[in-house]
Amino acid sequence: MLKSLQGKTVIVTGASRGIGKGIAMRFGEVGCNVLVVSRSLADAQKVAEEIGPNATGFAADVSRGSDCDAMVKAAISLYGAVDILCANAGIFPSAKLGEMTAEDFDHVISTNLKSTFLSVTAVLPEMTKIGGGRIIVTSSITGPITGFPGWSHYGASKAGQLGFMRTAAIELAGKGITINAVMPGNIATEGLDGMGADYIATMEASIPLKRLGTVTDIANAALFFASEEAGYITGQQIVVDGGQILPESLEALNAV
Template identity: 65%
Template structure:
């Protein structure tokens, strides 16, 4: 456990399931006070109840990351409940599949609005509270898909995740004067509800292409996020860390044999 996480006020978007839920529950287990943000209050409350049953502290907030007023309200709820905001984990993201040939403008806009514009809105909404913190941290959930790799059907997703890293680098310069750091975790294939929906054949193929021969767990991503949020990482900003079991390393499956 990273000891400096204890007592921090942490807001995690998209934290009712998947990687976001793993981040929220891991922060809470390490003693942070967590604001669970999801599109519906019922979804957020389900994660909050799990945290509370495990002895953690959390509140639920319904907010759409594409709506500035709703994110302002989520930040305000966190400040009211916990006396401030120290860490924003901008995790909310979607990845519906559509080939480039058949993708509609609406499908493109939906993914870019949630994944990229939602990152911008979340950071901007959190900034006033983070400026008052003694340990202002922003952690983005990006991906290896887009910045490093590609996958058919995810051109919009890949563009959004690569875009987050372009945003990250300039944001790090601008936020540095407030002693706020901003970094990104780039997950590979992590077992979540969404990935399980891709089917067992997909999961088996992905595991076969990973040097560690397994898919990751949400706690693997949460551990990296907690490092970036910690006091120990106070001099790290504008950086990324790939958490993928070595997936991006082999030139081909032959290299794995």
């Protein structure tokens, strides 16, 4: 069993729904103080209420440095420190090349990649002060390993997070701070609402475990990276996809 994280303080960005909400809920379950960060204060507060008295909602646009600084100050004011950052905020609008505008590209890169840099920069002084910390980045299999039409900007942002992480790990190691990434595959979230049973069945058919992942599957990986037991792991990524990236084709699964 992992040693208790009870009493540690975690900031989770993009935490009002989907994977971010799952991460925030899971850290709350193990007794962490949770700052639930979302662009919508009402949505963040709703999740905080679900977690319980050890959680607080906070509104921030983490693509802005001033907002990232404000969320860190809020966590310190409320809970006295920042021990863990889960840099999860991200968007995935679809636009194929030829249709995608420069503004579309910049918006995704800013929300997904720039926000990771800004969030890490914001927590760095506090983690340095307390002598260590854990940073967990939510990347994706899309970009670093796979591709999907309409998501070239999203894929670039997710691959960019891993490039950022590897150098950050070297720079932060001497401060006792680790940084690692979770790479989700197809996860059952609100984003799949309305896609239909046939679409979901097709997705499941391409996964060796024959099911979509849950937000808890991703949250458990983040929890491990935040643990004391993971203290000698930094600059690494873990794929959580039910084996999705392993078959070279659907024929490989049909041959089982």
